Amino acid sequence: xxxxxxxxxxxxxxxxxxxxxxxxxxxxxxxxxxxxxxxxxxxxxxxxxxxxxxxxxxxxxxxxxxxxxxxxxxxxxxxxxxxxxxxxxxxxxxxxxxxxxxxxxxxxxxxxxxxxxxxxxxxxxxxxxxxxxxxxxxxxxxxxxxxxxxxxxxxxxxxxxxxxxxxxxxxxxxxxxxxxxxxxxxxxxxxxxxxxxxxxxxxxxxxxxxxxxxxxxxxxxxxxxxxxxxxxxxxxxxxxxxxxxxxxxxxxxxxxxxxxxxxx
Amino acid sequence: xxxxxxxxxxxxxxxxxxxxxxxxxxxxxxxxxxxxxxxxxxxxxxxxxxxxxxxxxxxxxxxxxxxxxxxxxxxxxxxxxxxxxxxxxxxxxxxxxxxxxxxxxxxxxxxxxxxxxxxxxxxxxxxxxxxxxxxxxxxxxxxxxxxxxxxxxxxxxxxxxxxxxxxxxxxxxxxxxxxxxxxxxxxxxxxxxxxxxxxxxxxxxxxxxxxxxxxxxxxxxxxxxxxxxxxxxxxxxxxxxxxxxxxxxxxxxxxxxxxxxxxxx
Numbered sequence: 440x441x442x443x444x445x446x447x448x449x450x451x452x453x454x455x456x457x458x459x460x461x462x463x464x465x466x467x468x469x470x471x472x473x474x475x476x477x478x479x480x481x482x483x484x485x486x487x488x489x490x491x492x493x494x495x496x497x498x499x500x501x502x503x504x505x506x507x508x509x510x511x512x513x514x515x516x517x518x519x520x521x522x523x524x525x526x527x528x529x530x531x532x533x534x535x536x537x538x539x540x541x542x543x544x545x546x547x548x549x550x551x552x553x554x555x556x557x558x559x560x561x562x563x564x565x566x567x568x569x570x571x572x573x574x575x576x577x578x579x580x581x582x583x584x585x586x587x588x589x590x591x592x593x594x595x596x597x598x599x600x601x602x603x604x605x606x607x608x609x610x611x612x613x614x615x616x617x618x619x620x621x622x623x624x625x626x627x628x629x630x631x632x633x634x635x636x637x638x639x640x641x642x643x644x645x646x647x648x649x650x651x652x653x654x655x656x657x658x659x660x661x662x663x664x665x666x667x668x669x670x671x672x673x674x675x676x677x678x679x680x681x682x683x684x685x686x687x688x689x690x691x692x693x694x695x696x697x698x699x700x701x702x703x
Numbered sequence: 704x705x706x707x708x709x710x711x712x713x714x715x716x717x718x719x720x721x722x723x724x725x726x727x728x729x730x731x732x733x734x735x736x737x738x739x740x741x742x743x744x745x746x747x748x749x750x751x752x753x754x755x756x757x758x759x760x761x762x763x764x765x766x767x768x769x770x771x772x773x774x775x776x777x778x779x780x781x782x783x784x785x786x787x788x789x790x791x792x793x794x795x796x797x798x799x800x801x802x803x804x805x806x807x808x809x810x811x812x813x814x815x816x817x818x819x820x821x822x823x824x825x826x827x828x829x830x831x832x833x834x835x836x837x838x839x840x841x842x843x844x845x846x847x848x849x850x851x852x853x854x855x856x857x858x859x860x861x862x863x864x865x866x867x868x869x870x871x872x873x874x875x876x877x878x879x880x881x882x883x884x885x886x887x888x889x890x891x892x893x894x895x896x897x898x899x900x901x902x903x904x905x906x907x908x909x910x911x912x913x914x915x916x917x918x919x920x921x922x923x924x925x926x927x928x929x930x931x932x933x934x935x936x937x938x939x940x941x942x943x944x945x946x947x948x949x950x951x952x953x954x955x956x957x958x959x960x961x962x963x964x965x966x967x968x
Contacts, residue, residue, distance in 0.1 A: 554776045554879045557903035612959075616951045623944045631904050634737075634915045634932045636940060637715070 440546045447494070450487035451545040454480045454511060458537035465531055477534050481515035484541065488512045495552045500568035501559065503690060504548035509572045511541035517576045525613065527606035532583035536576070563628040571621040575682055577614030578653075581607040582679035585672035604668045607675050608660065615653050622650055645685035652678045704954065707946030714939025720755050723933065734911060735760055736933050742768040743926045747890055751931050762931075764896065764910060769886040771919060771927045775878040781812060781842060781858055782875035792877070795842065807871060808848040815876075816841040819857065830857070838924045842876050883916050885927040901929075908934065 442448065457480025465473030488508050491499040499505040518533035544550075555564075584607035591603065625646070630636040637643065656674035664671050716722055720736040727733070738751035738760060749765035752758070778794035785807055793801050793810075800811045819841035820833040830843060840860040847853050856874060859865050863875035882902050889897040889909050899907045907914040911934055918928035 554881070557880065557882045560882065561904040612955045616948075616955050619951045620948055623948055626944065627941075628904075630937075631906065634906070634913065634917075634930050636937075 443550055447490055447550055450483055450490060451541055454483035454487060455538050455541045455545055457483055458534050462534040480537060484512040497555055498565045501553060504544050504550050507540050507544040510576060511537050513572055513576050521610060525609045527609050529580055532580055536579050558632045561628055563624055567621060567624040567628055570617045574614045574617035574621060577610045578679055578682055581610040582676050585675035588672045589669055604671060611675060618650055622646055641689045645689055649678055649681040649685055652681055704947055704950030707943045707950055710939050710943030710946060714936040714943060717939060718936025734933055738931045740929050740931060741926050742766060744768050744771055764889055764891040767888040767890055768927055769888060771885050773883055774881040776881045780877040782877050784864055784873040785871060811845045813843040813845055836923055836925055840876055883919055885916055
């Protein structure tokens with residue numbers, strides 16, 4: 440763990456502080472002040488991302504530091520999308536997710552700027568990683584709703600879903616096509632760069648595992664979901680756990696050395 | 704969605720090495736799945752080595768390597784190491800004097816070499832950039848000690864942290880690779896059928912195969928190594944991907960939007 444005494448680091452810490460204060464203030468009942476602080480956190484995260492983009496000269500999605508910075512920025516606009524388009528609540532979860540994903544970018548991952556190696560110089564680099572960033576935010580929000588559903592003491596009345604389970608489903612419905620697109624774009628890129636659209640790389644396998652898990656979620660929910668709403672939620676949480684493995688463990692552990700190892 | 708997934712799996716099976724071997728046995732087709740080929744600059748080659756069987760196979764056309772080159776990012780760097788774990792990574796700028804710590808003095812890059820050689824001329828030893836085969840990137844440096852005495856030193860890319868026992872500084876020439884480029888010509892019966900500069904992410908597609916920039920002669924940069932991959936089944940895989948994406952977006956995004964519009968109307 441190292442503190443970054445740079446403009447980049449300070450912007451990230453300001454964003455974390457904004458999101459965390461927003462969470463605490465909202466919990467204490469200050470909804471309007473919480474919303475303002477969250478907006479402030481987002482603006483700081485956006486500045487941090489823009490600063491990084493300008494500094495490295497390419498779309499900042501190359502390594503874990505840049506991806507987590509992008510996640511911390513994307514969570515606010517996607518939260519607004521969920522609130523006003525999907526009609527799914529979850530502002531508190533957005534604040535918490537924002538702070539949690541920016542934390543490793545601020546304290547753990549190296550911010551050393553890197554040039555793009557030849558394999559990453561492709562028009563598919565931006566879209567492939569960006570759709571995954573968007574999908575992961577939706578899936579993280581869905582997992583929060585799933586946890587809220589399991590934690591809620593009141594069981595679902597009759598055969599109707601309660602709102603947290605339904606909202607988790609809605610967000611997974613938005614995130615899943617993005618997850619599919621990310622997998623397909625990655626495969627097409629693999630064909631161009633490495634000569635094969637499937638290389639049995641650990642990152643590819645875990646991405647496929649998370650995609651298949653959500654496929655299982657949809658099939659299970661379609662068949663038994665009305666009876667076992669809580670089990671739907673366990674699928675959603677497990678999906679997020681596999682996404683965390685795909686994002687972090689595969690890159691940080693020596694167990695999974697592979698073609699995506701440069702993304703640390 | 705489901706047809707798309709089946710199409711991807713069918714394409715993968717059709718393009719597998721097992722399917723290639725089976726088609727060879729049943730229909731005597733000569734298409735291989737994956738192979739590698741080595742081509743020297745200004746030479747044409749039509750033989751590949753199968754990655755699976757290790758057999759040498761002849762292509763129905765030959766490939767000429769007009770030129771192989773490596774592009775580097777700017778700036779390039781001079782890496783300086785001194786006692787006490789002192790490190791500097793200095794951008795190379797010809798003629799620019801870089802001040803080090805007070806006990807070390809300063810350092811100036813005088814010129815760069817792609818193929819550094821020492822020519823012996825009587826009693827003199829002259830550093831030259833040789834035109835012939837080989838690759839030895841280097842920098843010529845002028846070191847000025849705190850007393851104002853100057854000496855000439857060299858930093859090498861292939862011998863990083865280069866230092867003699869009496870030297871205070873260990874020096875290295877550091878460059879970041881931007882791209883590998885092979886300029887290729889497809890030749891059959893003396894005619895040029897296709898021409899392309901391939902690089903990572905930009906393969907050449909010809910005669911049922913994709914040709915990828917795979918490796919190179921890291922010692923002398925005289926030859927390139929291409930990976931040759933059959934395109935069998937690729938159409939099915941891509942069609943499956945398209946169906947899968949269209950199906951997933953239609954089912955989860957568009958259907959819902961159209962349903963809402965119908966309800967609204």
